Amino acid sequence: MAQKAFADQFDDEEVLFVFRKHPVVMRKGLIFGLLMVLLGSLVVFWQPTMLAFALGVLGGAVVGGIIMLPSWVTWYFSVFIVTDKRLIQVTQKGFFHKSVIDMGLNQIQMVNYQVAGLQETLLGFGTIMMQTFVGDLVIHEIPHPAKIQKKLLEILREQGVSASPYSEPRELEIEEQNEG
Numbered sequence: 683m684a685q686k687a688f689a690d691q692f693d694d695e696e697v698l699f700v701f702r703k704h705p706v707v708m709r710k711g712l713i714f715g716l717l718m719v720l721l722g723s724l725v726v727f728w729q730p731t732m733l734a735f736a737l738g739v740l741g742g743a744v745v746g747g748i749i750m751l752p753s754w755v756t757w758y759f760s761v762f763i764v765t766d767k768r769l770i771q772v773t774q775k776g777f778f779h780k781s782v783i784d785m786g787l788n789q790i791q792m793v794n795y796q797v798a799g800l801q802e803t804l805l806g807f808g809t810i811m812m813q814t815f816v817g818d819l820v821i822h823e824i825p826h827p828a829k830i831q832k833k834l835l836e837i838l839r840e841q842g843v844s845a846s847p848y849s850e851p852r853e854l855e856i857e858e859q860n861e862g
Contacts, residue, residue, distance in 0.1 A: 688763060690770070690782075698837050699764040703757060704807035704825040711753025715746030722746075752776055762821070764837055769812075771821070787843050789814045793834050795827035810834075 687697040722742020726735040759774035769790065771783040790812055797808035808827035812819040824830055838844075 688770075690784075691765070692767070695765045695767050697763060697765050699833055701762050701824070701830055703760060703821075703823045704805065705757060706801075706805055706807055707823050708750070708753040708757050711750040715750035718742045718746035718749060764834065766837075766841055771819070783819070785814060785816070785819070787838060787841050789816065790838060790843060791815065793831050793838070795824075795831040797827060 687700075691697070719739060719742040722738040722740070722745070723735060725738030725741075728734075755777060756774050759772070759780070761772050763770040763772070764787075766787075768784055768786050773781045773783075775781070792813040794811045794813075795808055796811065797803055802808050807823050807825050810821045810824050810827055810831060812821075
C-alpha cells in the first residue's frame with residue numbers, strides 16, 4: 683500500500699494538487715507581532731544601554747512570536763487538496779477548531795476567479811469561485827488565482843469533468859439551434 687499524503691486519503695486516490703491561501707491572511711498577527719518588537723526596543727529610553735536594547739528587542743520578538751502563532755497555525759494548517767476524485771478544503775481556525783469540506787470533482791460545474799482592488803493586484807492574490815451542484819464555494823485570498831484556476835480546470839478536464847461554460851455539449855446545442 684502506498685503512503686498516504688493526508689489522513690483521510692482513500693487507498694485508490696492520488697493527490698494531484700495542493701494549495702493554501704496567500705500569506706497575507708496572517709497580516710493581523712504579523713502587525714501585532716512586529717509591534718511587540720518595536721515596543722520591546724523602547725526599553726532603551728528607560729535603560730540606555732546596548733544590553734537593555736538587545737534584551738528588549740529579544741523579549742519583544744518572543745512575545746510577538748507568541749502573538750503571531752495563532753495566525754500562522756490558521757494559515758499553515760488550512761489547505762486545499764485536489765485528488766483524482768475530490769476537492770477537500772481543510773480550514774483550521776485557531777488551535778482547536780477544524781472544518782472540512784469534501785466534494786467530488788464531478789460536482790464542480792464552473793471555476794472562475796476574481797482579482798479586485800489595489801491590494802490584491804499588487805500582492806498577487808484573489809478569489810476563486812466554484813459553482814457546484816450544491817451551491818457556490820468561494821475561496822478568498824488565494825495566491826495567483828489565474829494559475830490556480832487554470833490548474834483546477836486542467837485537473838477537471840483530465841478527470842473527464844466538464845467545468846467550463848464552454849463545454850462541448852453546450853456548443854453542440856447552440857449549433858443545432860442555429861441550423862434549425
